Amino acid sequence: xxxxxxxxxxxxxxRGSVVDESGKIYSEHRETTDRFSENEAxxxxxxxxxxxxxxxxxxEKIGIGSPGPIDIDTGFIFSSANLVNLKNTPIIPHxxxxxxxxxxFNNDANCAALGxxxxxxxxxxxxxxxxxxxxGLGGGWINNGKIYNGYKGNGxxxxxxxxxxNGAKCGCGQNGCAESYFSAxxxxxxxxxxxxxxxxxxxxxxxxxxxxxxVAMQVLDFGINALAELIRNLIHxxxxxxxxxxxxxxxxxxxxxxxxxxxxxxxxxPVFRNYTKIEVGSTLxxxxxxxxxxxxx
Amino acid sequence: xxxxxxxxxxxxxxRGSVVDESGKIYSEHRETTDRFSENEAxxxxxxxxxxxxxxxxxxEKIGIGSPGPIDIDTGFIFSSANLVNLKNTPIIPHxxxxxxxxxxFNNDANCAALGxxxxxxxxxxxxxxxxxxxxGLGGGWINNGKIYNGYKGNGxxxxxxxxxxNGAKCGCGQNGCAESYFSAxxxxxxxxxxxxxxxxxxxxxxxxxxxxxxVAMQVLDFGINALAELIRNLIHxxxxxxxxxxxxxxxxxxxxxxxxxxxxxxxxxPVFRNYTKIEVGSTLxxxxxxxxxxxxx
Numbered sequence: 028x029x030x031x032x033x034x035x036x037x038x039x040x041x042r043g044s045v046v047d048e049s050g051k052i053y054s055e056h057r058e059t060t061d062r063f064s065e066n067e068a069x070x071x072x073x074x075x076x077x078x079x080x081x082x083x084x085x086x087e088k089i090g091i092g093s094p095g096p097i098d099i100d101t102g103f104i105f106s107s108a109n110l111v112n113l114k115n116t117p118i119i120p121h122x123x124x125x126x127x128x129x130x131x132f133n134n135d136a137n138c139a140a141l142g143x144x145x146x147x148x149x150x151x152x153x154x155x156x157x158x159x160x161x162x163g164l165g166g167g168w169i170n171n172g173k174i175y176n177g178y179k180g181n182g183x184x185x186x187x188x189x190x191x192x193n194g195a196k197c198g199c200g201q202n203g204c205a206e207s208y209f210s211a212x213x214x215x216x217x218x219x220x221x222x223x224x225x226x227x228x229x230x231x232x233x234x235x236x237x238x239x240x241x242v243a244m245q246v247l248d249f250g251i252n253a254l255a256e257l258i259r260n261l262i263h264x265x266x267x268x269x270x271x272x273x274x275x276x277x278x279x280x281x282x283x284x285x286x287x288x289x290x291x292x293x294x295x296x297p298v299f300r301n302y303t304k305i306e307v308g309s310t311l312x313x314x315x316x317x318x319x320x321x322x323x324x
Numbered sequence: 325x326x327x328x329x330x331x332x333x334x335x336x337x338x339r340g341s342v343v344d345e346s347g348k349i350y351s352e353h354r355e356t357t358d359r360f361s362e363n364e365a366x367x368x369x370x371x372x373x374x375x376x377x378x379x380x381x382x383x384e385k386i387g388i389g390s391p392g393p394i395d396i397d398t399g400f401i402f403s404s405a406n407l408v409n410l411k412n413t414p415i416i417p418h419x420x421x422x423x424x425x426x427x428x429f430n431n432d433a434n435c436a437a438l439g440x441x442x443x444x445x446x447x448x449x450x451x452x453x454x455x456x457x458x459x460g461l462g463g464g465w466i467n468n469g470k471i472y473n474g475y476k477g478n479g480x481x482x483x484x485x486x487x488x489x490n491g492a493k494c495g496c497g498q499n500g501c502a503e504s505y506f507s508a509x510x511x512x513x514x515x516x517x518x519x520x521x522x523x524x525x526x527x528x529x530x531x532x533x534x535x536x537x538x539v540a541m542q543v544l545d546f547g548i549n550a551l552a553e554l555i556r557n558l559i560h561x562x563x564x565x566x567x568x569x570x571x572x573x574x575x576x577x578x579x580x581x582x583x584x585x586x587x588x589x590x591x592x593x594p595v596f597r598n599y600t601k602i603e604v605g606s607t608l609x610x611x612x613x614x615x616x617x618x619x620x621x
Contacts, residue, residue: 319415
C-alpha cells in the first residue's frame with residue numbers, strides 16, 4: 028500500500044506521520060515551535076519533521092494542513108494567529124523544491140473533514156460537514172467525496188455565517204457570526220460582556236455552567252441556539268448528510284449536545300429531520316487528514 | 325441543432341416553448357389554469373401544452389420547472405401554494421408514459437439558475453447563485469456547471485437561512501429567515517407589524533418608500549440589511565463567483581440595489597470583495613431554464 032507523510036501544523040508544534048490509505052500509522056515525529064518563530068526558523072522546523080520521518084519510512088507525497096488564512100493556489104501561509112511572526116510563508120514551494128516530492132496543502136478544517144471522511148465518522152458518506160469547535164469555529168465540507176475548496180480554499184467559512192444580525196462583535200470585525208456565540212473565544216467573551224470577568228478558558232466556562240452559574244448558563248443557552256441556527260443554515264444550503272463536531276469544546280458535548288440536537292430538529296425543514304445525522308467525530312490525529320490530501324489526484 | 329420542450333408551471337398558466345441549445349425559441353403555447361384545478365384537470369392542461377407545441381415543432385425531450393415542494397426523484401409535485409388542490413401530482417410518470425419521451429424535472433428556482441447559466445448573466449461562470457425575489461425568496465445554485473440538487477432537489481433553500489435569531493415569523497413556521505424580511509410577503513408583513521395596515525402588494529410598499537413614508541423606509545432598510553447578511557452567508561459558505569437576482573422585486577432594484585451592494589461589501593471577507601459579482605439577471609422566459617434541464621445528461 029502506498030504511504031504518505033501527513034503534516035499537521037499546530038500552535039505549539041509541527042507533527043508529522045507516515046500513514047497508508049487504510050489509516051495505519053508507520054512513524055511519528057514532532058518539533059515544537061516558538062510562538063515567535065519567523066519564516067526561516069519555521070520552515071527549518073518543518074524540514075526537520077520531514078527528514079526525521081523519512082529516516083523511519085519512505086513515502087511518495089506530502090500533505091500539509093495549516094491554520095489559515097492560506098492560499099492553496101500558491102501554497103503560501105498568509106499569517107497565523109498562533110505563530111504571530113509568520114508572514115507570506117512560501118511553505119509549499121519551499122518544501123517541494125527542497126525534497127523534490129509532490130506536496131498537497133489545505134487548511135486545518137478541510138483536513139479535519141477529510142480525516143473524518145476517510146477514517147472516522149464520515150466513512151461511507153459523500154456529503155458531510157465537519158465543524159471545528161475550538162478557540163474559533165471552523166468548517167470543512169466534503170461534497171461529492173471531495174473537499175469543497177471554493178475560492179483559494181476559503182470554502183465553508185462556517186464560523187462567519189451571520190445568525191444574529193447586528194449581534195455581538197466577532198473576532199473577524201463583523202457582528203453576529205456563529206463563532207461569536209459558540210467557540211471558546213465566543214463563550215468567554217459573551218460571559219465577559221455580562222460580568223466584566225475574563226475567564227481563562229472554555230473549560231473554566233463549562234465548569235461554571237456545571238456549578239449552576241446563572242450567567243454562564245444563559246450564555247451557553249444562547250450559544251447553543253446560535254449554533255443550532257448555523258446548522259440550520261448549513262443544512263438548508265447544502266442538504267448535507269452528516270455534521271460532525273471536532274475540537275476542544277466537544278469534551279463538553281455531554282453538557283450541550285442534547286439541547287443542541289433538539290433545537291436543530293425543531294427548526295430545520297421536516298424533510299431533513301431523519302436525513303441529516305449530527306454527532307461528535309472520532310479522535311483522529313491531525314496528521315491523518317493532512318496525509319489524506321495525498322489520496323486525491 | 326437538437327430541440328427541447330421547456331414547460332414553466334406558473335400560478336395562472338402553464339407555458340411551453342420548443343427551444344434549441346442556443347436559446348432560440350421555435351414555438352410557444354400556453355394554457356391558463358384554474359387556481360382550484362385538481363390533479364386530473366391540471367395534468368390535462370399540461371398535456372394540451374405539449375400537444376400544441378408538438379404540432380408546431382418536433383423535440384427530443386421535455387424539461388418541466390415547477391414551484392415546490394416537489395420530489396425530483398419520483399417526479400411528483402407534493403403541493404403548490406398557487407394551485408391549491410394539487411396533491412401528490414405524478415406529473416413526470418404521467419407525462420413520460422403518455423408521450424413516451426424522456427422528461428426532466430426540477431423546481432422553478434433551479435430552472436431560473438439554469439436559464440441564467442445557459443442564456444443570461446451567468447454565461448461563462450461555473451459557480452453561481454440565482455435568488456428569486458418574488459412572493460417568497462428562493463434560490464438555485466449552479467456548482468461546477470451543474471444544478472446543485474441536494475437531497476431530493478431541496479438544495480439551496482436560500483430564503484430559509486436564519487439571519488435574525490428569534491426574529492420575525494416566517495411563512496415556514498420558523499423565525500428570522502431572510503424571506504421574512506426581504507420578499508413581497510416579508511416586506512408587506514413587516515410593514516403590517518408596525519402599522520396594522522395590510523398593503524395589497526410589494527408595488528404598493530415600494531410606492532410608499534418612494535413617497536418617503538418613514539415606516540416603509542425603515543422596513544426596507546432592515547430588509548436590505550437582512551438580504552445582505554443572507555448574501556454574506558451564501559458567499560462565506562459557497563464562495564460563489566456570482567449572485568443574480570430575478571423575480572418581481574427586481575423591478576424596484578433602483579430603490580434598493582446600491583445600498584444592498586454597499587452593505588454586502590462592508591460585511592463580507594475582503595478576499596471576496598472583488599471576486600463575487602452581484603447583479604440583476606436577464607429577462608428570460610421561464611421555459612428556457614426548464615428546457616435547459618434537457619441539456620444535462
